[in-house]
Amino acid sequence: MKTRVTEMLGVRYPIVCGGMMRVGRAKLAAAVSNAGGLGIMTALSLPTPEEVIKEVELCRTMTDQPIAVNLTILPTIKPVPYEDYARAIVASGVKIVETAGNNPQRVMPILKEAGIKVIHKCTSIRHAKKAETLGCDIISVDGFECAGHVGEDDVPNMLLLPLAAEQLSVPFIASGAIGSGRQLAAALALGADGINMGTRFLATQECWIHDNVKQALVRGTELDTQLVFRRLRNSSRLFKNAITKELVALDADPTKTFEDMKHLAAGSRSPAVFEKGELDAGTWSSSGVIGLIHDVPTCAELIERIVADATEIIRKRLPAMVAG
């Protein structure tokens, strides 16, 4: 496939695996990149900037294809040395970075001086336009359907993508609840130059997480997510389980504050979920694409299937509708 994004990033297919806290490690990134997509390691999954350099070195032993690192800039209880992480990313030699969360202004000079292509992920057109003015090369447009931080505007991709096509000059990729070739074809039709997927890549062979989590995604449906922290204006789409139900109940009680909820959403609960497979032990981001997840393929099988299905639609189904 050839789009502005494949050309700019030097990848075979316009398919990106978005950064995933704790999940996005070297093996998954290498598998996605070897399969023709863009694999991304998540910087903040590593405890120090130096560890990011080691993780990229490890990834390099598994692939010679383009790889990237995600840097998610969000308010945290413990301050994160974002500039140090950005400098470590530069030192690692990767040429593509995915930024997300807040405006990436503080790290842009460090990344751009090193000639790095920056993909900024955001959930609104105004943030996308701002990122464009900051020099971001590609925007990852995260619709309301997406896993994790959905923003507060609630605009889904069927609307957000054509708005992006009207208002952005730089290429953009579609992100949120995507997992099939039909959706890749639709994203391209809506003006995007590629797709970004998170949840779909959780259920792949090379993703290191416990099989219980993958099987929960295979069993689940499009109704198995919940939005938490809506009242606190920090909305997050998570896999529906005992904890998200509790969080939603607390959110509905105006006497409760973040202090009453934070122990439930703590990142320290993640190992019990991802390493031990205890599905109600903590929270994890997921989108309704769960409804389209029916198996646990290799990244190569998944990506080839998506590309083949999209190509079939573009070559056969759509032309037949306008022929004659």
Ligand SMILES: Cc1cc2nc3c(=O)[nH]c(=O)nc-3n(C[C@H](O)[C@H](O)[C@H](O)COP(=O)(O)O)c2cc1C
């Ligand atoms: C388990 C998980 C963890 C994630 N962690 C991050 C993160 O740390 N930083 C980030 O920018 N996006 C994160 N995301 C969002 C993904 O990069 C991607 O934008 C999102 O999953 C797209 O929606 P989808 O899951 O419907 O494909 C995460 C997603 C998942 C599923």
